[in-house]
Amino acid sequence: MEPARSLILQAIENGKHIVTANKAVISRYGSEIFDAANKKGVYVMLEAAVGGGIPVIQPLKQSLGANRIQTVTGIINGTTNYILTRMKNEGADFSEVLADAQRLGYAEADPTADIDGLDAGDKIAILASLAFGGRIKLEQVYCEGIRKVTATDITYAEKLGFVIKLLAIASRSPQATPDQDLLSVRVHPTLVTLSHPLASINDVYNAILVEGEPIGQVMFFGRGAGSGPTASAVVSDILNIVAVLQMQEAEVVNPIIPHEMMNCTHQHYCKIAPMEDLVTRFYTRFLTKDSPGVIGKLGTCFGQHHVSIESIVQTGFHENLAEIVVVTHDVLEGNFNQALSEIKGFDEIDSIPSILRVL
């Protein structure tokens, strides 16, 4: 909290724009910081503060600006999601997994903030403020962490078709009236049905599901913690600020210069590799005469063209024709095509009804 708050306020006082990843400071001192920034005419950019590398602050501020948001539901703490995932998948011990999360750079300096839901509380306060267009008093955000979640609960939940996730939720309360908006903002472990889009968000990954009118549902997904993702968000914020500064400087000479991050500045064409150079797996279904050795012939031909086969099976018969399915490893598309054109000439081949790429 300190000296971060004082440094930010001092920098603003000196007319500097701010880029920060520090959600604890923003959620507590946001009012003071944004008031000071507005007074000085500087920006406070905080993309890294919520969801690490996931772009969610800018989309909420800009791309979704036309919507009336109803609900923001997120898995927004990487450490606890990592712990819950490993407890569920491996029956891993809580404190061992926490030590791993610390080693990997996911946890806060004091991991209590992660475990007790306080970090997610800071983040949902920031998201709620953006989504619902008002400031949030952090002490009014209900925070319950994952300390009480046991292996037994995880197993029972699984049997019932749920997974336990630490969810942060901000929604319009049903008690809201047309004259008086009312929000519910909370963090707590939650049983999530397996078919829900947030159920499959595992490990250090975060996701934020935004529901609004007229967009419906939109979900942001990516790595929520760790040095790389966080740096991605911090440096992108810096680039945005640089674009603003360049625009301000250039405006003196040319008053109609647009914001560099919003207009199109690319003038060259990108080089696109031909499909022949693509490296991919293939699924191919052949209909062949049911003669001995046909599978061997296919395998040999593919091998001669450096096409390595993952599986080759005869799946059945179609009107006296044998149906053979080949799945390759990653191969060069050009090599695969050469093998295939040779195979098409084999007497045994009746047809090749499907050729599909495999991810």
Ligand SMILES: NC(=O)C1=CN([C@@H]2O[C@H](COP(=O)(O)OP(=O)(O)OC[C@H]3O[C@@H](n4cnc5c(N)ncnc54)[C@H](OP(=O)(O)O)[C@@H]3O)[C@@H](O)[C@H]2O)C=CC1
């Ligand atoms: N780690 C993550 O995944 C994410 C982190 N964040 C946020 O980013 C911020 C940094 O987190 P993270 O990098 O993980 O933390 P670390 O503990 O790894 O790094 C903190 C850095 O701050 C420096 N520092 C601490 N106190 C002072 C001080 N009084 N004066 C000057 N420098 C100081 C430390 O210096 P020294 O090494 O010399 O002690 C260290 O370099 C936090 O606000 C965190 O909440 C946000 C998103 C994701």
Ligand SMILES: N[C@@H](CC=O)C(=O)O
């Ligand atoms: N400790 C945080 C880091 C990113 O904000 C987390 O685990 O999500």
Ligand code: NA
């Ligand atoms: Na982010």
